[in-house]
Amino acid sequence: MTEIKSKIEIGWNFDNSYTRLPELFFTSVNPTPVSSPKLVILNYPLATSLGLNDKVLEKEDGVAIFAGNQIPLGALPIAQAYAGHQFGHFTMLGDGRAVLLGEQITPKGQRVDIQLKGSGKTPYSRGGDGRAALGPMLREYIISEAMHSLGIPTTRSLAVVTTGQRVIRETEQIGAVLTRVAASHIRVGTFQYASRWGSTKELKALADYTLERHFSHIDEDGNPYLALLREVIKGQAALIAKWQLVGFIHGVMNTDNMTISGETIDYGPCAFMDTYDPATVFSSIDINGRYAYGNQPKIAAWNLARFAETLLPLLHDNEDKAVSLAQDTISDFPQLYHNNWIAGMRAKLGIFNEEPEDESLIEELLSIMEKHGADYTNTFRALTFDSRSDMMLFDTTEFAKWHEQWQQRLDRQKESKASSHQLMRDSNPAIIPRNHRVEEALEAAVKYGDYSVMEKLLKALSCPYAHSPEQADYSTLPTKSDQPYRTFCGT
Structure with missing residues (x-):
């Protein structure tokens, strides 16, 4: 394992404060090199905010670091030890397929972890291969970046590289490594x-x-x-x-x-x-x-x-x-x-102040939505723009009664209807990572090596409150299926 010397050129500014804790909490370990890494996606805005030179990162030296083939100058790679209740049952765990390279100090003085996920076995692998498949790593990239754009605190994804090696799960799959950025990886x-x-x-x-x-x-x-x-x-x-x-x-x-x-x-x-x-x-x-x-x-x-x-x-x-x-x-x-929660729900309904009856107003809407199988995101988007033609619950007498009560509630606050509309625009996303759209992007990337579907999805997800015409296609619902949608851990 060689150490990348181009610290200044790339922009790495590592500190390793976690390694100054007692050795109980970690084990020093290097990532396991891979045969032929290839960069498939790089988060350019995130790289810039971290103080990194994206033009260098996308070249050989950067790809070698993302793959775990080389260690950036100043990094002290470790696997962290932790335990946990998994589905209520306590067990010893730890980073079984992840290596923390170190803590990047950003140009704004923030300290963030840089971790490789899928980078090989560690002392905590518990019989696993320490590797990750491409599909789950791309899923984490998509969802974590969507969460960030929605304004929800989240770890983020800096890059995904394929390894040139296969991993065996239920089937043989393309191996990949995700570079994750976090405020820290300290857990309950x-x-x-x-x-x-x-x-x-x-x-x-x-x-x-x-x-x-x-x-x-x-x-x-x-x-x-x-x-x-x-x-x-x-x-x-x-x-x-x-x-x-x-x-x-x-x-x-x-x-x-x-x-x-x-x-x-x-x-x-x-x-x-x-x-x-x-x-x-x-x-x-x-x-x-x-x-x-x-x-x-x-x-x-x-x-x-x-x-x-x-x-x-x-x-x-x-x-x-x-x-x-x-x-x-x-x-x-x-x-x-x-x-x-209730402050957020008030905002989703354009309500600025507080009244005791607000909770019953909110719960009544949710009850009507559940009864009529209404789409959660599209219902609030339709209320935001008073666009109700294509949803069944809007034609019911119970919704008409609720809508009248809601309008009366809005009339009782000093803020204008225009202000309420803007609050709703800012609180109700036009777009979320719809499950069928995520699967569509993953299939194109994993099966056919086509990342254009994922890139278009990520672009649309980057401004979820824009309510632009270009986002309309991403708000459509999946076709009806006899089988419920299921997701998998990908471990």
Whole structure:
């Protein structure tokens, strides 16, 4: 493994603060080189924001780094250790197919992880091959960039390269490596790992590091670890509300897939809901609907309770007092989530102020949508532009009654109808990554090597609130199918 010397030319500005934590939390490991890497997509705007020279990145040196064949100057590659509750069952995990190259310090002074996903075996591979297939890596690229454009905190995708090697899943597939950018990869599962297998001193070191990296701005009020718990709860309450407001279903809300930074991470069997139904599940492995759309807030609260448990030794010397502090803080989550969600729903309906009856108005609309199998995104888009001709629920007497109540509600606020319309435009996307469109792009790329379908989709998704004529085609629904849409982890 050679080290790329052109640090200045490419723009790498690495620091490796995570490696200064106790060795319990990581293992030094290099990516496994591949035979013939080829760049298939590069995120030029993201590269620029990171301070990287995209013209060099798309050449041989950049591709070699994205493939794991060479290490950029200043990087100290590691695989991170963590644990997690997967579908409710606790297990030891870790980066089984990912290597963290280091932390890029951007021109604005931000610190972000640069991670290679699909870069070969690590000590945490648990019998896996450490590799990734092209389709799932392109899916993560599409969905994570769509989430970013929707204004939802998320890890991002810098590049995807094919490896020239095949991976075996149920069939033989094209191998690929994704370069992921994150505020950090510290997870609830990282704290669970420290709590189970580390000492209190090591747990404290992780907590102190996390506070310094993500929450140095907060007022600790004499108990920094309680402040840490509060901030993580606040971040997740805001994040999950944003998911619900656009109909996003993560699919695997295991504790190792919940970040302390409040970013969405690990886009496996994720998808966006078409027909409004709280019971919607897309993941092929979520047989009992644990991570259904309507369950996501409850699962977030459950995951946060597991996080709180790990902090008990730091919250107070007296265990009973520590438990009381944790329980009191966790109990804030439902209201924090609800406040974020109802504020977002008011915005989707053009409502600026608050009235006690708003929640019943919102719930009544959702009930009508569910009853008539209405498309979630297109319903709110139709309300935004008062375009109701092609949706069944708009012809019902119950919707007519609801619409009258909604208009009366808008009339009671001081803001103009024009202001309400603009608020709705800014709050209701014209476009989401429709599942059939994502599959269309993936099939063209993986089967035929045609990335033009994906590039057009990404361009449309980059401005979801533009409501431009060019986006209209991407708002059409899939043709009816006897089989429900299913997604897969791709691991």
